[in-house]
Amino acid sequence: MASIQKRGNYWRVQIRRTGYPTLSSTFDTKAEATLWAAQQEKTLSEQTPERVVQRLRDQDYRLQDAFDRYIVEILPGKKPTTQERDKGSIRRLCRDYGEVALAKIDGQTLSGMIRQWQSKGLGANSIRLYLAHLSHLYNIARKEWGMVELINPVELVRKPKLPQGRDRRLVGDEEERLLNVCQAVNPELADIVIIAIETAMRQGEILGLEWRHVNWLDHTCYLPDTKNGTARVVPLSVRAEEALQRQQQRATGKDGKVWKYTNDGMRASYNKAVKRAGIVGLTFHDLRHEATSRFCEKGIPMMTVQAITGHKSTQMLKRYTHISGKTLVDAVRGS
CATH class of the missing domain: 1.10.443.10 (Intergrase catalytic core)
Structure with a gap:
């Protein structure tokens, strides 16, 4: 059963079930706490203790951790020139967001990342390349690494429009x-x-x-x-x-x-x-x-x-x- 208690200005939820890890979180309102408790209890009733432990581990899996594994397992299957290009993009992504957990990057977070890239003068092609790397990473994590509950945030955001192609042609002599x-x-x-x-x-x-x-x-x-x-x-x-x-x-x-x-x-x-x-x-x-x-x-x-x-x-x-x-x-x- 879930225990919901008020602690100062926050509501704290704890859920204990025999054989399962203890789940806890805090919320601004009792309604939010009650909703979260109901969702988690439903999930516990549908999953084994092992699966719940794995899910909690997945929630802490950082972007850096995921891309480190991606570089070892996925990149070797690509062309050498593509590998070098992808490694450069991955390094830049991890430099700014490597400590963020995969499960924490949702559509809203990714939209903020896109706006930040744009404010730094990054072009649409470069941003779309970053998004392609992220999308492939999430799909691999879901399909091959057992992180089935991950939601691919790239599917939730609008991609920057590509600029018109260059129209420079040879003219005159x-x-x-x-x-x-x-x-x-x-x-x-x-x-x-x-x-x-x-x-x-x-x-x-x-x-x-x-x-x-x-x-x-x-x-x-x-x-x-x-x-x-x-x-x-x-x-x-x-x-x-x-x-x-x-x-x-x-x-x-x-x-x-x-x-x-x-x-x-x-x-x-x-x-x-x-x-x-x-x-x-x-x-x-x-x-x-x-x-x-x-x-x-x-x-x-x-x-x-x-x-x-x-x-x-x-x-x-x-x-x-x-x-x-x-x-x-x-x-x-x-x-």
Whole structure:
């Protein structure tokens, strides 16, 4: 039976049942105390003493404890690059909230965390990544670690809306100016830029390309390891194939990686070239946007474009696609 007593300005509840751990809590009002007592007595009648003990332990299981176990048991199944990214996000989450118990993070608490992240200038993409980590953690804890009474708080909150996709495209003579400067810096850099514009491959996919993955007969290259974790085949335009042929002539061997640049080295050289060309606000990733938009302007079906670019969904593909005004006018006027 529950014992409800007033202690100063609070109401204290104690529940004792043979074979079960003692449960206790304090409340501001007697009504709250009575309701909690009824709920706990109902739970005791439905659960074994062992299950009640486990439930109490679960209530003290900290976010840090859970993520420590997650890193050991779950992360090794992910790609190495994903593991490193996830570990960084997890460290930041635990730095601020590691001492908080999983059972204490409800929808209201998580909404407050989101507002705090936003006040620190964290973008929607970063916040949604944090929420994805938390959601996966709670689902694993429920399904695989026996913490069946946990409620996933991510399902109770509104996620920040993603910003509109970047709409930066090459305009005027920017492509010619950029390639001229790249050619002067390093002909290899110029051909990397051409590959990006012609294929919509990501920077990591381009620089990770190996000669054994280039199929000259089929005019394709094979990407066994992509950001999405799925391999894909990328068709090569005449211009892209010519760029690869030039690089093959420069190469001392026909095995190994196609390009000599590292990711950091290429990014630094590209940024310098953009600056020297007098171009403002054009990232290397914008060349992927440019290529994707050109595919759509050519009238290539959306599903085909998605297969070429490797976007997970047509919704994500649309964020990367920005049809030029001239193309829209031509489509309407039949030019």
